[in-house]
Amino acid sequence: MKAILEHIDSPKDLRTLNPEELTHLAFELRQFIIDIVSAKEGHLGASLGVVELTIALHYTFNTPTDKLIWDVGHQAYGHKILTGRKAIFDTNRQFGGISGFPKMEESEYDAFGTGHSSTSISALLGMALAARLQGNFTRQHIAVIGDASIASGMAFEGLNHAGVTNANILVVLNDNAMGIDPSVGALKKYLTNVKTGTAKEENIFECLNFHYSGPVDGHNLPLLISELERLKKIEGPKLLHVITIKGKGLKKAEENQVVYHAPGKFNKQTGELEKSSTNAQPPKFQDVFGRTLVELALKNDKIVGLTPAMPTGSSMKFMMDALPERAYDVGIAEQHAVTIAAGMAADGLIPFCNIYSTFLQRAYDQVIHDVALQNLPVIFCLDRAGLVGEDGPTHHGVYDIAYLRCIPHLMVCSPLNEIELRNIMYTAQLGLHGPIAIRYPRGRGSIVNWQQPMKKVALGKGQQLRKGNHIAILSTGPIGNNVIELLNEIDSGSKIAHYNFPFIKPLDKELLKDIFQNFDHIITLEDGAAIGGFGSAVLDFANNIEMNKIIKIFGIPDVFIPHGPTLELYKEAGIDKMSVKKYVQQFL
Numbered sequence: 001m002k003a004i005l006e007h008i009d010s011p012k013d014l015r016t017l018n019p020e021e022l023t024h025l026a027f028e029l030r031q032f033i034i035d036i037v038s039a040k041e042g043h044l045g046a047s048l049g050v051v052e053l054t055i056a057l058h059y060t061f062n063t064p065t066d067k068l069i070w071d072v073g074h075q076a077y078g079h080k081i082l083t084g085r086k087a088i089f090d091t092n093r094q095f096g097g098i099s100g101f102p103k104m105e106e107s108e109y110d111a112f113g114t115g116h117s118s119t120s121i122s123a124l125l126g127m128a129l130a131a132r133l134q135g136n137f138t139r140q141h142i143a144v145i146g147d148a149s150i151a152s153g154m155a156f157e158g159l160n161h162a163g164v165t166n167a168n169i170l171v172v173l174n175d176n177a178m179g180i181d182p183s184v185g186a187l188k189k190y191l192t193n194v195k196t197g198t199a200k201e202e203n204i205f206e207c208l209n210f211h212y213s214g215p216v217d218g219h220n221l222p223l224l225i226s227e228l229e230r231l232k233k234i235e236g237p238k239l240l241h242v243i244t245i246k247g248k249g250l251k252k253a254e255e256n257q258v259v260y261h262a263p264g265k266f267n268k269q270t271g272e273l274e275k276s277s278t279n280a281q282p283p284k285f286q287d288v289f290g291r292t293l294v295e296l297a298l299k300n301d302k303i304v305g306l307t308p309a310m311p312t313g314s315s316m317k318f319m320m321d322a323l324p325e326r327a328y329d330v331g332i333a334e335q336h337a338v339t340i341a342a343g344m345a346a347d348g349l350i351p352f353c354n355i356y357s358t359f360l361q362r363a364y365d366q367v368i369h370d371v372a373l374q375n376l377p378v379i380f381c382l383d384r385a386g387l388v389g390e391d392g393p394t395h396h397g398v399y400d401i402a403y404l405r406c407i408p409h410l411m412v413c414s415p416l417n418e419i420e421l422r423n424i425m426y427t428a429q430l431g432l433h434g435p436i437a438i439r440y441p442r443g444r445g446s447i448v449n450w451q452q453p454m455k456k457v458a459l460g461k462g463q464q465l466r467k468g469n470h471i472a473i474l475s476t477g478p479i480g481n482n483v484i485e486l487l488n489e490i491d492s493g494s495k496i497a498h499y500n501f502p503f504i505k506p507l508d509k510e511l512l513k514d515i516f517q518n519f520d521h522i523i524t525l526e527d528g529a530a531i532g533g534f535g536s537a538v539l540d541f542a543n544n545i546e547m548n549k550i551i552k553i554f555g556i557p558d559v560f561i562p563h564g565p566t567l568e569l570y571k572e573a574g575i576d577k578m579s580v581k582k583y584v585q586q587f588l
């Protein structure tokens with residue numbers, strides 16, 4: 001069979017193919033994804049699982065006129081390759097390259113930008129109702145949503161509304177029984193019963209007034225096409241339940257679906273992962289969190305752990321393995337995770353609620369209304385705080401300082417390193433009179449020998465790390481290690497002092513007053529939004545005590561920072577070591 005993919009520059013080309021050519025295209029597309037992702041990294045498993053579905057959807061529907069939305073969007077690599085981005089797909093997630101998620105500004109085929117889960121049904125319904133209101137009764141609207149994402153509250157809100165609108169939408173439920181980790185919950189059990197034909201209940205989707213079809217084999221291309229053609233002709237809300245295998249077509253990815261969700265570099269022939277360095281290196285912050293939580297929970301039976309569908313990504317998996325009766329994966333349900341933690345705290349437990357900074361944005365009201373207002377001692381561990389890198393603006397955890405420090409009762413902290421993280425976790429579980437948010441970044445810390453005995457620390461206190469008499473640099477979080485490095489690189493004599501402020505709230509005001517007494521020129525540095533962040537807090541305090549100082553804030557400016565390597569993004573945001581160094585050197 002001659003090569004086909006190289007001649008496909010848009011779905012129009014795809015629609016000229018015969019069934020045999022379509023099947024061959026699926027083979028080529030799958031191989032193309034494996035080839036590129038094996039070298040350039042990215043989300044592999046989900047995209048491999050929807051190769052046939054992607055082809056069937058673009059073959060059957062008149063995209064981009066018909067609207068197609070990919071929920072989360074991590075499975076949209078085939079969609080991007082078939083819609084004119086084949087030649088540049090090797091720039092996927094690279095700085096200056098295409099996004100790893102659908103993005104409206106990137107292509108007319110990307111009907112809606114995604115990245116956070118469970119938004120597709122609401123957006124789709126919005127478009128379907130808009131079409132009708134604008135006199136368009138022929139356009140089709142399709143959302144592809146996974147079995148973990150459809151279990152999230154927002155997806156149910158969309159289904160619940162769609163069910164009474166008679167809107168012309170098709171929800172394709174891509175059921176592979178996996179989130180990043182195995183999907184969880186009663187809906188998972190129900191879908192399993194449906195797939196095994198043992199469901200005794202009424203069909204849940206039909207109860208919501210959806211025309212339900214399936215379950216069908218999501219890798220049977222001719223069957224998918226015939227089913228989609230049939231559904232096109234049916235009015236109103238429809239749901240097609242397809243069964244797929246995450247990682248389909250790469251044996252290693254099918255066998256280890258968690259790792260191959262985003263495997264890093266691997267051998268495109270064998271699937272073998274690239275060997276990581278054997279040299280002793282600092283741990284990932286997530287592992288410091290996960291292993292420390294087990295250490296603490298073994299000695300304190302009030303401790304419980306909660307993760308909204310990120311057991312592996314957050315390393316909550318360590319506690320789930322060691323103490324399964326006290327660690328919960330609640331599914332993609334950040335709002336639920338926060339308020340179940342509140343309920344547990346209200347009843348005397350000590351909940352460690354681990355949520356990626358960006359995903360906590362979805363549970364903001366719960367933090368205020370259910371936790372802070374009632375002053376409940378929930379310990380939020382915000383992983384992926386700061387610029388996260390290749391996942392880009394949908395995933396950067398850069399707003400948490402600003403959106404949390406304005407909430408009464410809630411402490412907000414950002415430890416300098418692994419030791420400080422462990423000591424704050426240890427201190428928090430000794431008993432708090434209110435909630436705390438502990439933020440830390442994606443990736444590795446700076447201390448190889450991090451498993452030191454933990455000790456109680458004074459919550460809210462800052463420390464001087466270097467004496468000086470001319471400029472004071474105040475940093476919060478691990479970005480402070482860049483300051484330590486740059487001060488070792490320049491000959492500043494005794495001119496520059498450096499202070500670590502692990503707590504953004506409460507601010508160490510005594511230390512700040514002392515700094516204001518001794519310095520007229522102050523620099524603040526944070527891996528977070530400048531507006532409302534740590535620097536703003538210092539400036540607010542200076543103004544409140546009528547201190548007239550030069551305060552230069554190094555924080556993320558009022559723009560969305562793109563995707564790319566984190567070091568590149570630090571430069572883009574102006575918070576990299578060189579930017580601070582250049583600023584300081586002009587005063588030496």
Ligand SMILES: Cc1ncc(C[n+]2csc(CCOP(=O)(O)OP(=O)(O)O)c2C)c(N)n1
Nearest residue numbers: 046115116117146147148149178179180309
């Ligand atoms: C609000 C939100 N929480 C968590 C995540 C992290 N996340 C990305 S993919 C994923 C699992 C999605 O599973 P599913 O919807 O079944 O799709 P599949 O990967 O199986 O195709 C999760 C939890 C996210 N993107 N958005």
Ligand SMILES: CC(=O)[C@@H](O)[C@H](O)COP(=O)(O)O
Nearest residue numbers: 072074115262313384391442
């Ligand atoms: C697609 C998605 O939202 C997750 O897979 C996210 O990309 C995980 O990020 P980490 O790789 O930082 O765990």
Ligand SMILES: [Mg+2]
Nearest residue numbers: 146147148178
């Ligand atoms: Mg799934």
